[in-house]
Amino acid sequence: MSKFSKLTLYHYPLSRSARVKWLLHEMYDDDFETRRVALRQGEQFTPEFLAKNPNHGVPVLAVTYADRTEQTITESHAILMWLADQDERFAPPPTDLAARATYLQLMALGGSWMDQMLWNIRLHETLLPKAARNEAFAKFNRDKIENEIAPQLSARLEQRDYICGESFTAADCMTAHNVNWAGAYGLCRTDIFKAYMSRMKARPAFQMAFADAAAFEG
Ligand SMILES: N[C@@H](CCC(=O)N[C@@H](CS)C(=O)NCC(=O)O)C(=O)O
Numbered sequence: 001m002s003k004f005s006k007l008t009l010y011h012y013p014l015s016r017s018a019r020v021k022w023l024l025h026e027m028y029d030d031d032f033e034t035r036r037v038a039l040r041q042g043e044q045f046t047p048e049f050l051a052k053n054p055n056h057g058v059p060v061l062a063v064t065y066a067d068r069t070e071q072t073i074t075e076s077h078a079i080l081m082w083l084a085d086q087d088e089r090f091a092p093p094p095t096d097l098a099a100r101a102t103y104l105q106l107m108a109l110g111g112s113w114m115d116q117m118l119w120n121i122r123l124h125e126t127l128l129p130k131a132a133r134n135e136a137f138a139k140f141n142r143d144k145i146e147n148e149i150a151p152q153l154s155a156r157l158e159q160r161d162y163i164c165g166e167s168f169t170a171a172d173c174m175t176a177h178n179v180n181w182a183g184a185y186g187l188c189r190t191d192i193f194k195a196y197m198s199r200m201k202a203r204p205a206f207q208m209a210f211a212d213a214a215a216f217e218g
Helices: 017-028 047-052 076-084 097-127 135-159 170-183 191-201 204-209
Strands: 004-011 033-036 060-065 070-074
Touching: 004 017, 017 076, 017 170, 017 204, 047 060, 070 076, 076 097, 076 170, 097 135, 097 170, 135 170, 135 191, 170 191, 191 204
Parallel strands: 004 033
Antiparallel strands: 004 060, 060 070
């Protein structure tokens, strides 16, 4: 961790911060700090937390660089990419044009497209007050995952062990987190996805990142 003197992840079990926690464990084992944010108690709306992330969500990665300057980084998609770019085991370099394009495409598909479909399902099936929910919109998002996203991911995973190719990348942290989330809604549950998730769950870093899953409160 020579570029940093400290990394602290603001985290909530099973949430999007688990994607980042997983990659941090892959890269640094246990050599970073985790601060659980009491989302159900509203800690994300305190002035201290809002100063770190005005969008009141986890993950936030607080970085202290070797020269002691500090920075907080938000957005799981950006944090994953920023971390992975520091270690060639987890992301193809920009000079490897074809592999990099595949990797970027899959990161964005997971981080800004599938993620939002899952989020819309959660909002309109569970989180919003009943009067504000839109059943048809929830179904629209379910159908998009089932008919468009799942077949694309599945076709890739039929050909290879990891979402980008023959080795694990940060795009697997994004994809497998989403596949796991989709599974909770009865989506992405075919044998191909189950086999992919078994491979991911066998990784010690995955087990470390999801060890606190039982503490997820609704
Ligand atoms: N686009 C953001 C979304 C972050 C987000 O919504 N996090 C949720 C947990 S999965 C959260 O902390 N929600 C609390 C809130 O919005 O008050 C990311 O990917 O990091």
